[in-house]
Amino acid sequence: MRENASAGQPVLSIENLTTAFRTPDGWRAVIRDISLQVHAGETVAIVGESGSGKSVTALSTMRLLPPDRARCEGRILLEGRDLLKASEAEMRAVRGGSIGMIFQEPMTSLNPVFTIGNQIAEALVLHQALSWKAAEAEALRLMERVRIPAAKARLHEYPHKFSGGMRQRVMIAMALACRPKLLIADEPTTALDVTIQAEILHLIRELQREENMGVLFITHDMGVVAEVADRTVVMFRGDMVETGSTEKIFAAPRAIYTKSLLASIPRLGTMGEARSPRRFPEVDPETGMATGGRETKAVAPEAAPILKVDNLTVRFDLPNGRVHAVENVSFDLRPGETLALVGESGCGKSTTGRAIIRLIEPTAGSIVVDGQDVTRAGTRALRAMRRTSQMIFQDPFASLNPRITIGSAIAEPMLAHGLMGKRESKARVAELLEQVGLSPAMADRYPHEFSGGQRQRVSIARALALEPKLIVADEAVSALDVSVKAQVSNLLLDLQEKRQLAYLFISHDMAVVERVSHRVAVMYLGEIVEIGPRAAIFGNPRHPYTRRLISAVPLPDPSRRGMARPMLNEEIKSPVRAHDYVPPKRTYLEVSPGHFVQDTAMAEIASLSA
Missing domain, CATH: 3.40.50.300 (P-loop containing nucleotide triphosphate hydrolases)
Structure with missing residues (x-):
């Protein structure tokens, strides 16, 4: 754990958080009894698969869920202040001020009709009462800080002119513009190239050290967790199944689901001199039983190229x-x-x-x-x-x-090429769904x-x-x-x-x-x-x-x-x-x-x- 990470009052303390969504059948809890803390200078990772409740936990913390369709119970304390009791006006001061957030997809988070400089400056004008001229000068400094090449020339460019990695740097600059006490990073490196991912992770760590900022890092990439997190929280289907120091989680996982996550990680350098691909081990998250891992057949070298x-x-x-x-x-x-x-x-x-x-x-x-x-x-x-x-x-x-239903989508190429009629195509669709591990009954979805x-x-x-x-x-x-x-x-x-x-x-x-x-x-x-x-x-x-x-x-x-x-x-x-x-x-x-x-x-x- 980083220096000062455990000293004093935590920056963020989530206590027994339960978030439910309104459904036709009543309220349905999607995360249950979640408790965690993040101290200054510390990185806590929340890991789990899609649907485990990672992002809902972050959105609950920021109070970004629609109040008419979602409700949160428990306590979310920012330096001792319960955010669930704060008014909407008070939350507007918290969002982008005390708490910064990096969203997973920067292109949908950035406004396509405003320049990059304008969007970074907006947070400074709202939260720090700077003039637009002063805010724009600070926006330029922030762009240089996150290593955007030719920042001055790109200050007045629009998001579509930036690559995925550069847009993510812009989102980091926006999140850090007001020097927040807590940064929530929701899958900030998913789908980024490995080299850009390495740069983004290094940049977040470096800025964290400079500001002694707490970081709540949400991801499903266990390699990233090992690289950045001091402590790890593992979630499964809305429940917190395990928490502890990252070193202990990786060295001696206790929950069956945690073991299945770690067993499924593709590890570089494990193939050695094997000539053919090797199946990934698949682990049942509820039983912990592992299957797979065998090597596939080698390709005949004399085969003519397709x-x-x-x-x-x-x-x-x-x-x-x-x-x-x-x-x-x-x-x-x-x-x-x-x-x-x-x-x-x-x-x-x-x-x-x-x-x-x-x-x-x-x-x-x-x-x-x-x-x-x-x-x-x-x-x-x-x-x-x-x-x-x-x-x-x-x-x-x-x-x-x-x-159109997925059955129609699968049948479409067969019908377009005249390979069979509609009746025969239904049987073929059922066969194909079974081959890819889905139920034929799903064809109408x-x-x-x-x-x-x-x-x-x-x-x-x-x-x-x-x-x-x-x-x-x-x-x-x-x-x-x-x-x-x-x-x-x-x-x-x-x-x-x-x-x-x-x-x-x-x-x-x-x-x-x-x-x-x-x-x-x-x-x-x-x-x-x-x-x-x-x-x-x-x-x-x-x-x-x-x-x-x-x-x-x-x-x-x-x-x-x-x-x-x-x-x-x-x-x-x-x-x-x-x-x-x-x-x-x-x-x-x-x-x-x-x-x-x-x-x-x-x-x-x-x-x-x-």
């Missing part, structure tokens, strides 16, 4: 330049094989995947899927090709039509009636409807809870074994990539800088950028906290070039069988070396 990409280039013209999103990318993929495509946001991973499916038109190069050149395919040939290759998107809720993990299973079932040979999985498990992530990853591995599916697995989660992939390709600024067998990439990374990605992964071991050097370099460089820019010719060295490293442009990113 996908062959040669010199793929995708560029987008802008008024003042050109985005070199993907530049001369080449690789192949065999049946039953998983090639993981990794890198930071903006490196070209998703653009590559979308170009292969022809959701984006390639600028140059060839893409051959099952013997057909996708880039030259007409409308009819492209339609036929879509039976061979399918895509699983990162956000299943956004990719499912909210107005709508997407909003499912959890995130269940919706992703529906997306997988829809992708399997046409019996494809190739699936592009674009961040398919990145935003899922740790146990759901294990279940969905295992489902993908099982389906691969049964059907010899080829996966292009696009991800920034290096621990999951190590577990599920046969080979790994690392992308930086639209180019593949290193590609090879999984064991070679993780066991002997040769490119400085690959080392940076691996070293930024948080370790799920509190005793090793701080061993990985924080990455505080500037944001990833821009892929925008002048219209007359000619990319240099890249060459690759084969450092071991099948392991290739780009030997040009090393000087360009030497600063990224760990």
Whole structure:
């Protein structure tokens, strides 16, 4: 525990908090009898899966739940003052003043019609009675403090011009503008790249030390918990099942659910020289019984590639330049094989995947899927090709039509391709739902009636409807809870074994990539800088950028906290070039069988070396 963390009165004391929501059947408690304390300079983590009550606890503390549909019982004390008895006017002074909050999704938390500087300054005008001119000057200082490059020039820009990592820094600047006594961080790093996540975590710790601020950190990422938390509170279905120092929770968990959470964590470096992916251990949260963990079958090296990409280039013209999103990318993929495509946001991973499916038109190069050149395919040939290759998107809720049932969504591609009639499709939908671990009776439900993990299973079932040979999985498990992530990853591995599916697995989660992939390709600024067998990439990374990605992964071991050097370099460089820019010719060295490293442009990113 940090210095002064346990001295004196706690900054926040939650005592026997029960929060209930109004339903047609009466009031239903969603969190029950929650008690915790946060002292100055201390970080307390609340962990658990979606629906466990983590965010409801935070929203109850901030009094942000609708009073006509939610009620809170118990006490929430901020330095001894009960917030549940405070008036709404008093709470407005607390929110953003005494308590700052970082929300999970910065794009929906920032107002798109106001500039960044205006939104940071607003909190200072309201809570510290500064003039707009003085508040804007302080906003600039805060932007520089959270290391936003060219802060002065970006002060008057709008949120859509900032990347996810930069928007999250803006949210931190807003939350810390009035020097709060308590910071509530609700999943502040979920879905961020590992390097940006490392920077955000380091930034929060550094600012916490400067202000001696208490931090309530809400997350489902146990690696992040090990990295930042002094004490941990574990929640399950609205109940607090275990609490204690983070070191003790990790070393000797007592609750069965805590044991299941820790057992489900993908740990970097556990695969060794294994040739094939290995299933994640799945643990029943109520019995603690573990299953899985076996290695899957190896891919036959003599199999002909189902996908062959040669010199793929995708560029987008802008008024003042050109985005070199993907530049001369080449690789192949065999049946039953998983090639993981990794890198930071903006490196070209998703653009590559979308170009292969022809959701984006390639600028140059060839893409051959099952013997057909996708880039030259007409409308009819492209339609036929879509039976061979399918895509699983990162956000299943956004990719499912909210107005039709999931049964209709799964049947739609079969009907569109004329594979069967409506009666036969119903039986096929039931079969597909069973294959992905869902009940056929769920076919009549709508997407909003499912959890995130269940919706992703529906997306997988829809992708399997046409019996494809190739699936592009674009961040398919990145935003899922740790146990759901294990279940969905295992489902993908099982389906691969049964059907010899080829996966292009696009991800920034290096621990999951190590577990599920046969080979790994690392992308930086639209180019593949290193590609090879999984064991070679993780066991002997040769490119400085690959080392940076691996070293930024948080370790799920509190005793090793701080061993990985924080990455505080500037944001990833821009892929925008002048219209007359000619990319240099890249060459690759084969450092071991099948392991290739780009030997040009090393000087360009030497600063990224760990």
